[in-house]
Amino acid sequence: MSSVLLFFQGLEHSPLSVGLRASEWMYPLVNTLHILGIALLVGPILILDWRVLHRRATPPVAALATVLLPVARGGFGLAVVAGSLLFITRPLDYAFNTLFQIKLVCIGLALLNIALLHWSKAWGLAIKDNQFSQSVRLACGLSLVFWLLVLALGRLVGYR
Template sequence: MDSPLAWLAQTALADWMRLSRWGYAGINTLHVLGIALLVGAILPLDLRLMGRRPELPLADTARLLQPPAIIGLVLALVTGALLFLAGPGDYLAMPLFLLKLTLIALAIGNALWLNLGPGLARATRRRLRLAGGASLLLWLAVLACGRLLAFVAE
């Protein structure tokens, strides 16, 4: 284990995550809540970006769904980092975990590419469809990787 990783694994917070059954369970529950908020909001938004339900104004749909998606993402990232502390060396040794982190980075990059680029209002229909489709696939792949982590060994 690398030195910073060893230090991280020996912090009081890492000990608490490993040893506190209720602490770990509570953080894990908040992690699932964050994922539910994120995916529950991003799925209908992605479908709208891909052209479903065109009668719903895109700006209104985004204004409604982006805040809970962002709150869910932040909650999932913070709690995910805490869960990581329970076994940083073990997680980093798992290719599936590294794939999950890569997919999360790509999904966040995709959202930034759309929102910080032309924005929803000025994006072409093609760009909206591409961003929505990529987001949908990436977040579903993140979900699958995260769930499979509980069942696969290195």
């Protein structure tokens, strides 16, 4: 048996995994926290990306970013922690599920896209003067696509 399979089997039989599955309230609570984290992550990102793509002067993106990005970061943290706990309840089902793997790739691509955008000079200039280059608009469009794919794949994984 491969060490990866043994790892996931051990994880599935761990006290945390067994306890989460056995509890009447813990699994639904963790699931609710995961959904809340996703809402706090994706909601602000969709608002900010949509604002950039629609070339309006108001509200200024800098003002939106100041409020929305910390919420999105907190939502991401909550979604990761709660999602990890959900994963632990059925690691063998999730780890080898193609849709789940694609979801993780999309999350990685979305995070890479965010990192490249925020580390670029284009984003800093765009925020400062509220003018957005094609590269910034492209990054925001990709962000919308990646996060919407993550949402859709997450729902599909739940029904598989």
